[in-house]
Amino acid sequence: MAIQSPSMAAADMQPAPFLAADVGGTHARIGLVSPTGKRTEPVALLRYATYECAQFASLGEILRLFLADHALAPVCCGSIACAGYPEGEQVINSNLPWPVSIPELRAALGVRELALINDFQAMACATEFLGADDTTLIAGPAAVASGPVLVMGPGTGLGAAVRIPTESGRSIILSTEAGQAAFAPSTPRELAVLDRLLRKDAHVPVEQLVSGPGLHTIYRTLGLIEGSPAPLESPARVTDAAIAGTDALARDALDTFCGLLGSVVGDLILLYGAQGGVFMAGGILPQMRDFLQHSSFHARLLSKGPMRSVLAQVPVRLIEHGNLGVIGAASWFLQHRSGVLSVKDRM
Amino acid sequence: MAIQSPSMAAADMQPAPFLAADVGGTHARIGLVSPTGKRTEPVALLRYATYECAQFASLGEILRLFLADHALAPVCCGSIACAGYPEGEQVINSNLPWPVSIPELRAALGVRELALINDFQAMACATEFLGADDTTLIAGPAAVASGPVLVMGPGTGLGAAVRIPTESGRSIILSTEAGQAAFAPSTPRELAVLDRLLRKDAHVPVEQLVSGPGLHTIYRTLGLIEGSPAPLESPARVTDAAIAGTDALARDALDTFCGLLGSVVGDLILLYGAQGGVFMAGGILPQMRDFLQHSSFHARLLSKGPMRSVLAQVPVRLIEHGNLGVIGAASWFLQHRSGVLSVKDRM
Numbered sequence: 001m002a003i004q005s006p007s008m009a010a011a012d013m014q015p016a017p018f019l020a021a022d023v024g025g026t027h028a029r030i031g032l033v034s035p036t037g038k039r040t041e042p043v044a045l046l047r048y049a050t051y052e053c054a055q056f057a058s059l060g061e062i063l064r065l066f067l068a069d070h071a072l073a074p075v076c077c078g079s080i081a082c083a084g085y086p087e088g089e090q091v092i093n094s095n096l097p098w099p100v101s102i103p104e105l106r107a108a109l110g111v112r113e114l115a116l117i118n119d120f121q122a123m124a125c126a127t128e129f130l131g132a133d134d135t136t137l138i139a140g141p142a143a144v145a146s147g148p149v150l151v152m153g154p155g156t157g158l159g160a161a162v163r164i165p166t167e168s169g170r171s172i173i174l175s176t177e178a179g180q181a182a183f184a185p186s187t188p189r190e191l192a193v194l195d196r197l198l199r200k201d202a203h204v205p206v207e208q209l210v211s212g213p214g215l216h217t218i219y220r221t222l223g224l225i226e227g228s229p230a231p232l233e234s235p236a237r238v239t240d241a242a243i244a245g246t247d248a249l250a251r252d253a254l255d256t257f258c259g260l261l262g263s264v265v266g267d268l269i270l271l272y273g274a275q276g277g278v279f280m281a282g283g284i285l286p287q288m289r290d291f292l293q294h295s296s297f298h299a300r301l302l303s304k305g306p307m308r309s310v311l312a313q314v315p316v317r318l319i320e321h322g323n324l325g326v327i328g329a330a331s332w333f334l335q336h337r338s339g340v341l342s343v344k345d346r347m
Numbered sequence: 348m349a350i351q352s353p354s355m356a357a358a359d360m361q362p363a364p365f366l367a368a369d370v371g372g373t374h375a376r377i378g379l380v381s382p383t384g385k386r387t388e389p390v391a392l393l394r395y396a397t398y399e400c401a402q403f404a405s406l407g408e409i410l411r412l413f414l415a416d417h418a419l420a421p422v423c424c425g426s427i428a429c430a431g432y433p434e435g436e437q438v439i440n441s442n443l444p445w446p447v448s449i450p451e452l453r454a455a456l457g458v459r460e461l462a463l464i465n466d467f468q469a470m471a472c473a474t475e476f477l478g479a480d481d482t483t484l485i486a487g488p489a490a491v492a493s494g495p496v497l498v499m500g501p502g503t504g505l506g507a508a509v510r511i512p513t514e515s516g517r518s519i520i521l522s523t524e525a526g527q528a529a530f531a532p533s534t535p536r537e538l539a540v541l542d543r544l545l546r547k548d549a550h551v552p553v554e555q556l557v558s559g560p561g562l563h564t565i566y567r568t569l570g571l572i573e574g575s576p577a578p579l580e581s582p583a584r585v586t587d588a589a590i591a592g593t594d595a596l597a598r599d600a601l602d603t604f605c606g607l608l609g610s611v612v613g614d615l616i617l618l619y620g621a622q623g624g625v626f627m628a629g630g631i632l633p634q635m636r637d638f639l640q641h642s643s644f645h646a647r648l649l650s651k652g653p654m655r656s657v658l659a660q661v662p663v664r665l666i667e668h669g670n671l672g673v674i675g676a677a678s679w680f681l682q683h684r685s686g687v688l689s690v691k692d693r694m
Contacts, residue, residue: 085657094653148521164511164519172511172519174495174620180654181614184529186549191542194532203533203652267528271618273521305550306441307527310432336514 017046017071019078019111020333021063022119022325025095025156026212026283028053030066031326032075035334041129043330046072048323058098060108067109077113079333080105081122081325083157085177089116095157115333119325120159120281121175124151125335126328127163127279127319128171135279135317136289139298145315147275150268152178153282153321154214154261158207162272173332178268179207186263186300189256193221210257210264212284215239218260219253239288258292262300269314270307277315285318364393364418366425366458367680368410369466369672372442372503373559373630375400377413378673379422382681388476390677393419395670405445407455414456424460426680427452428469428672430504432524436463442504462680466672467506468522471498472682473675474510474626474666475518482626482664483636486645492662494622497615499525500629500668501561501608505554509619520679525615526554533610533647536603540568557604557611559631562586565607566600586635605639609647616661617654624662632665 015035020043022029032047047070051062059080067075082100084093089102106114127149152160158179164172183204185191197204197217208214212235219238223230228249232238241247242254265278285292301316302308362382367390369376379394394417398409406427414422429447431440436449453461474496499507505526511519530551532538544551544564555561562582570577575596579585588594589601612625632639648663649655 085654087657092653092657162521164521166513166519168515172513174509174511174521176620177617177654177657180617180651182531182533182610182651184531185541186529186545186551188542188545191538191545195535195538198533198535198538201652203650205652263529268618270524270527271615273523303550304527304529305548305552306439307432307524310434310439310524 016073016076018330018333019063019067019075020326020330021078021080022122022323022329023053023059023080023082023096023100024119024283025083025093025097026053027051028059028062029323029326030063031323031330032070032072033326033330042334043327045323045327048326054097059100060105063105063109075111077337078111079115079117079329079337081117081119081329081332083119083155083159086116086118091116093157113337115337117329117332118159118161118175120151120153120161121173122325122328122332123153123159123279123281124149124161124163124173124328125332126324127151129327129331130279130319130324135319138280138289138293138316138318139301140277140315141313142315145275145277145313148272149276149279150272150274151279151281152265152268153280154207154211154284155282155321156212158211158214159282160268162274163276165276174272179211180205182206183209184263184267186303187259189222190260192225193218193256196221196224206264210260215253215257215284218256219250222253222256223249235284236287239284239291243288243291254288254291255295258288258295258297259300261292262295262297263303265316266301266304266311269301269311270304275310275314277317279317279319281319281321281324283321286320289318363420363423365677365680366410366414366422367673367677368425368427369469369670369676370400370406370427370429370443370447371466371630371672372430372440372444373400374398375406375409376670376673377410378670378677379417379419380673380677389681390674392670392674395673401444406447407452410452410456422458424680424684425458426462426464426676426684428464428466428676428679430466430502430506433463433465438463440504460684462684464676464679465506465508465522467498467500467508468520469672469675469679470500470506470626470628471496471508471510471520471675472679473671474498476674476678477626477666477671482666485627485636485640485663485665486648487624487662488660489662492622492624492660495619496623497619497621497625498628499612499615499625500627501554501558501631502629502668503559505558505561506629507615509621510623512623521619526558527552529553530556531610531614533650534606536569537607539572540565540603543568543571553611557607562600562604562631565603566597569600569603570596582631583634586631586638590635590638601635601638602642605635605642605644606647608639609642609644610650612663613648613651613658616648616658617651622657622661624664626664626666628666628668628671630668633667636665
């Protein structure tokens, strides 16, 4: 199905720009976008800015600031892609610094129509418009594959969504809470880490280890298990020290993280039948790209018994998060809410 | 989308009956079916028989026997739903007693068109035609829910598929290899079981524990851990002894199994965003239904941290496997291969 775009009776009747946001635990990426009517590139990004969530009292404050600085005219609608589970018009997410409520945002911004979707649902939507140059092949064959496409990424949490091509030519996006499923260890070291974490909580979700904070949790827990001091204070410092080779515990932690990430990606390919390939996004991966490619990541991805030959055929690519979530949120909105953008609505 | 059915120019021009099979690790269920043209019940089951796989030298032998006993006229096409991963026209599955090759079957049976799908893909397809009377509510609300529907079941292995409703009214079926993903333990006992199993294999898939043979593996492994003799020789005997209360180790094993099953179902709901509910099928569940309902199954399903309130809204139902896979294989075939059943083909 071609993406539904507003009808344009005359060339000068451009559809109104609208708001598209991609809100993660650490960064909020906000765009002012305009429909293009083109299938391969359905939106143009007119303005774009990123904000650190923790520096603002609410998402409303961020959006008001963005609109004040960038909106060319009053904006009547928009789409918010948000980490977490959208339940009705609220979001269930312990990784965000503040609650997100769509009715409150709609009232606060004076925006008539504001849609809420999961951030990886938006990313999955956007992968349809990615060129080969936008990605780095990390593992598997470079050949174009067909079948469901997994988009996942460790950041503040662990998000995942699946784009499922259909016979009609239109893709369906499956939104998931994969990061909340229980963590599966496969080595004595991973068993020891899980054993420690289960002493505090009955449920240890995958994202408790496979995420930015998760890398730090691995580092601290390995320190406890081995009786080593673990002074590094952030996942970025653990990554830097591991790559610089200045800290054995940090290196161990990053090794363990990369192996675990491989195992999780392998599991998700099996769980979603993701023969169409994997796009890995998320704020923490670009920094460790070379380390990841030389780690046990791919060996662990393949280590799934008789499914090895199937998994070996799946291309795994890294994408820079950038404005992809914003493009995805906007594209999703155009596909699902085209009515609100009709020419009549702008008068 | 209405299911495509062969055109019938006159009442006496019935479309030709075709073959539909549902082949699991233990039983092969074979049907001779006829399209009805009705959306709510697209096929009629003319003949049906079940066979124990291990008693035959090949699937071809079973199908030849069935056709000899039940076919009213030569059959020109059919659909095989098969446990395992369909790769091209072969099946990757270590749980079947023999290899399955569609080209070989097509030649051996003289059948022109034979399609291959995953068995749970067929089951998921069939759930669209289930009435409320066909299921037993095990946990969650009785209210009809909307969203993706998970169909999963422990039998010889662990199968799962997801039926995703779309805006067009047509469902998309996502085929999975969920049973091959890594097993996630959540209690000291489950950690100890996994620790034992990882000493033999680098990959312990979920189905190594959550399946019929898996129940027996839990029983034997708990026996090893506790130094208790474990004389019962089959999963059915473990289930019987646990229910009869005659064997503490068997009871422990079945308790552990039910808790694990709950944890896995909870994870799969999160992984698939399966707000539309869960249908549990599989040969071993009906025998333990009452035990399951009074076990830790639902508490473990809900024990997923902040996702508890979301999971509590998901109805979990038990379905008797019966001929559901055959109905599903036939329905899938009608939707995807309607061309081969046109009236012209019968002349």
